[in-house]
Amino acid sequence: MTRWRLTIEFDGGPFMGWQRQDHGPSVQQALEEAIHRMTGELIAVHAAGRTDAGVHALAMAAHVDIAKSLTEHRLREGINALVRPNPISVTAVQPVDDNWHARFSCIGRKYLYRILNRRAPPALDLGRVWHIAVPLDVEAMAEGAAMLVGRHDFTTFRSVNCQSDSPVKTLDRLDVKRVGEEIHIEAAARSFLHHQVRSMVGCLALVGRNQWQPNDIGRALEARDRAELGLNAPPEGLYFVEAAYP
Amino acid sequence: MTRWRLTIEFDGGPFMGWQRQDHGPSVQQALEEAIHRMTGELIAVHAAGRTDAGVHALAMAAHVDIAKSLTEHRLREGINALVRPNPISVTAVQPVDDNWHARFSCIGRKYLYRILNRRAPPALDLGRVWHIAVPLDVEAMAEGAAMLVGRHDFTTFRSVNCQSDSPVKTLDRLDVKRVGEEIHIEAAARSFLHHQVRSMVGCLALVGRNQWQPNDIGRALEARDRAELGLNAPPEGLYFVEAAYP
Incomplete structure (x- = not known):
């Protein structure tokens, strides 16, 4: 299991916001589904902040735990390929300590x-x-x-x-x-x-x-x-x- | 009859280009229809350049001859209101001499x-x-x-x-x-x-x-x-x- 830090750019226009919602698409859901299709794992992506519907991000920070062994290159390219056509782009990934938390570690x-x-x-x-x-x-x-x-x-x-x-x-x-x-x-x-x-x-x-x-x-x-x-x-x-x- | 110079910003994404086409929407057609609805006049809008499908403009120059008497304010606000929801915005208008031509006068x-x-x-x-x-x-x-x-x-x-x-x-x-x-x-x-x-x-x-x-x-x-x-x-x-x- 590796904890990955993700840096994410997105256009908030088509989304109900960052967080999963029953009534419409979210950035979180789009990313989780892309990672699920790549790894077969049902994972949760945690972000530094929960943006409202229509709010954009130049560099949102998030983390996700993935069991499958992946290189930085494969993880970033895989998410970016599978998240299309959503206007979401992972601009950077890096492995972090298991106690690093996108929301709670953020200062x-x-x-x-x-x-x-x-x-x-x-x-x-x-x-x-x-x-x-x-x-x-x-x-x-x-x-x-x-x-x-x-x-x-x-x-x-x-x-x-x-x-x-x-x-x-x-x-x-x-x-x-x-x-x-x-x-x-x-x-x-x-x-x-x-x-x-x-x-x-x-x-x-x-x-x-x-x-x-x-x-x-x-x-x-x-x-x-x-x-x-x-x-x-x-x-x-x-x-x-x-x-x-x- | 007044000749008006228009300065136009547009997102070229949804258009077949500047020039009127039989097979899809154009910036020229969207502007001509907005002015037609405002004035009742069937007019032609002439631009400094004919952009291709998907090409954008920060400040395209164009001209149009309008018989109806209008202030600069009413012309600009009227076009911008009626051209919606097309991603086109007239950022400036000014009356010019009758021999001023957006394409042929451009140096x-x-x-x-x-x-x-x-x-x-x-x-x-x-x-x-x-x-x-x-x-x-x-x-x-x-x-x-x-x-x-x-x-x-x-x-x-x-x-x-x-x-x-x-x-x-x-x-x-x-x-x-x-x-x-x-x-x-x-x-x-x-x-x-x-x-x-x-x-x-x-x-x-x-x-x-x-x-x-x-x-x-x-x-x-x-x-x-x-x-x-x-x-x-x-x-x-x-x-x-x-x-x-x-």
Whole structure:
């Protein structure tokens, strides 16, 4: 039995999210079926994070235990061949210790949120960005974002379905910058609450539109009340970028 | 009657190409039908270049004559609303002189070709890049590309269906560079022959794989014989980037 670490890129568009669901396709199911067809083994693939329907990944980390003896090359090429036509690609594999766990060993997660900020809707990036047609005030958004960095009770920015034991998290970084026609919001933390990044981005968009002032972000945070949430950003602009391990 | 210049972004994936075809959807037809529904006028949209099936555009230039009185805002928003769900977006419109012609007034065209050069196939950029799994020698490709720059008879790099009067063209620029996991090839000329960029890129890929030496590019050029063509690159990596006007 070998425990393998997988690095996975996927387009979240056609999926109900990472996790297996009864009512539609998932990234987890597509990968597990590909590995089953290759090895004959019924295995579970565990990921660093459970992404929502429509959320993408540039480099999701995951692990899987496989009894069959395989080289790195055969495992990666085999999954990539058998997972087609799903838009999922294993970009790297490596054997790891049996106590390495994609979710529990992870000490840092990074997300990117892409807003396309121009009049015209996206053509090439349809389903890959949140389109906001009115010009956003990036400086005000950055000022609001700074109020969220640090250790806080993020109840306001947490889905009612969140299964985390505590709403207290430490947000290491929340950077807002203009990149051509886009605004990129980068978030880094040890872990995030369910919908936390999309909730923070939604409120920052209200600040960018001058519907909220930067201080309203602090007010919403201090309220510790989901009803204070301004707006949950749509999933298609969100990318799981990186999982860090000791 | 006003002549309008349009700047258009599109995903070429679902189309038979720019030009109207009997056997499938085209970018031209989708735009003409959107404008027809908005104005009631049966009009023709003329583009700077006719892209092949699967080829994308970041900023195609085109023009159209419309009798109905419209503001820039209404024309752009109207087309973008009515052209849905086609992955086409008009990013800019402006009124131009009646003698301005998207194709005949154009004095420079730029294309970008994207090769994804890594073992794993694309997930997020499926249909947007040419995937080549073996590592390419970018320096050798750049050396080969330099032999194509200048005024030459490009018969070797021309489709048998090309309707240009002469195979002689002046290639102003053909740059090859590595950008992360991708190789970008940028081509600039007043005009190109049919399939010229894809034919040049296909031969450069052979050089990158060491199946051809850089000098074989010069040999193929001098042969002026389509049978000397090594490889035509697939359409999905090609982007029409820019049309220049006096």
